[in-house]
Amino acid sequence: MVLGHPIREVVTSSGEAPQPAAVGPRVAVIIPCFRVERSIVDVVSSVGDWAWGIYCVDDACPNGSGKLVEEAFRDDERVRVVMRAKNGGVGAATMAGYRAAIEDGADILVKVDGDGQMDPRLVPQLIQPIVEGDADYVKGNRFFSAETVRRMPWTRLIGNAGLSFLTKLSTGYWDLFDPTNGFTALEANVARELPFDKIHPRYFFETDLLFRLGVLRARVVELPAQAVYGEEKSNLSELHALTTFPFLHLRNFLKRIAYSYFLRNFSVASLNMVAGMGLLLFGLVFGAWRWVTSIETESVSTAGTVMLAALPILLGLQLWLNVLAHDVSMVPKVALHRRLGAIRVMRAQDEDSK
Numbered sequence: 001m002v003l004g005h006p007i008r009e010v011v012t013s014s015g016e017a018p019q020p021a022a023v024g025p026r027v028a029v030i031i032p033c034f035r036v037e038r039s040i041v042d043v044v045s046s047v048g049d050w051a052w053g054i055y056c057v058d059d060a061c062p063n064g065s066g067k068l069v070e071e072a073f074r075d076d077e078r079v080r081v082v083m084r085a086k087n088g089g090v091g092a093a094t095m096a097g098y099r100a101a102i103e104d105g106a107d108i109l110v111k112v113d114g115d116g117q118m119d120p121r122l123v124p125q126l127i128q129p130i131v132e133g134d135a136d137y138v139k140g141n142r143f144f145s146a147e148t149v150r151r152m153p154w155t156r157l158i159g160n161a162g163l164s165f166l167t168k169l170s171t172g173y174w175d176l177f178d179p180t181n182g183f184t185a186l187e188a189n190v191a192r193e194l195p196f197d198k199i200h201p202r203y204f205f206e207t208d209l210l211f212r213l214g215v216l217r218a219r220v221v222e223l224p225a226q227a228v229y230g231e232e233k234s235n236l237s238e239l240h241a242l243t244t245f246p247f248l249h250l251r252n253f254l255k256r257i258a259y260s261y262f263l264r265n266f267s268v269a270s271l272n273m274v275a276g277m278g279l280l281l282f283g284l285v286f287g288a289w290r291w292v293t294s295i296e297t298e299s300v301s302t303a304g305t306v307m308l309a310a311l312p313i314l315l316g317l318q319l320w321l322n323v324l325a326h327d328v329s330m331v332p333k334v335a336l337h338r339r340l341g342a343i344r345v346m347r348a349q350d351e352d353s354k
Contacts, residue, residue, distance in 0.1 A: 013128065025108050027050060027322055028051070028108070028110065029047055029051050029120065030110065031114045032111075033056050034112045036113075036116075040114045048121065051123075053078050055080050055101055056080070059087050059089070087252060091206075092205075108186070110126065119225075135187075137184065137221075138223060139181050140184070141187075143270050166249040170250075172260070173220055173331060176220065179210060190213070190337050190340065203241070214332075215256070218332060219333065269323050275316075276320040277315035283311070
């Protein structure tokens with residue numbers, strides 16, 4: 001279990017955890033709150049009776065979103081306000097909500113943004129794959145419906161297409177398309193295995209979380225989820241995303257390759273990767289050197305020289321295509337929390353027998 005340090009920076013409005021539900025899993029709704037005072041009351045009000053707990057995380061909001069929730073839902077025992085002393089970003093706020101819900105005994109952690117773009121009434125549908133044991137992490141996808149796509153701003157469509165491809169490379173989840181969708185559900189036993197303190201604290205956290213889940217070999221699925229775009233303005237700068245996200249994706253991609261193909265496992269795909277890279281580098285360097293030499297000497301390279309440069313490049317590309325096909329086939333298909341539950345039962349039985 002790796003949850004990082006205990007929660008020292010947060011103070012909750014209630015010292016008691018929500019009471020367990022009579023039947024079914026304990027579903028905790030985590031809502032990061034930062035400058036969402038216009039919509040947060042409506043968002044919390046739309047959470048149905050199926051929720052065991054509602055955790056509103058005030059990420060040092062200058063407009064007092066957390067205080068507003070406390071006053072509006074003073075009589076609802078399910079609602080807890082987690083106050084962060086310092087603004088850390090939407091990722092840090094979500095992690096603080098996850099920690100609080102896990103410590104209280106939640107079974108499923110659902111993240112809903114506080115800006116009103118997500119419909120909490122869809123949560124029972126969102127968590128169903130987890131309840132049935134088919135997934136560890138479920139996320140919304142705004143691109144299932146053509147009608148929904150037509151209503152989306154074109155800048156978000158273009159940006160999401162590029163980010164989706166980079167996310168596939170860096171996380172290994174080739175069957176996902178909407179990586180920045182914040183409407184998610186996470187099984188609590190799997191969440192306990194995540195290195196919370198290493199997950200990116202700001203807008204990259206959703207993609208970084210997918211990378212961490214990929215390292216654990218967790219099963220991730222998507223469900224259709226419509227978004228409502230009003231007059232709210234996103235705090236994420238497109239320029240900032242363009243200049244920082246590609247480098248973060250590259251970092252995670254290199255880590256994933258090292259973990260999956262060299263440290264934890266070594267297979268034919270690993271050999272193809274090494275051989276393919278060597279052939280590509282040789283072909284490119286040798287071809288560039290011969291090209292520069294032919295210009296300087298004003299001589300034409302022979303067919304054999306050209307083939308000596310081209311053939312390694314073609315073979316290297318073919319080997320990397322084989323690696324790509326292998327990587328796509330390795331997307332996790334079995335839920336991790338089913339195995340984790342069995343392991344914990346065995347550990348509990350061992351403790352009881354001592």
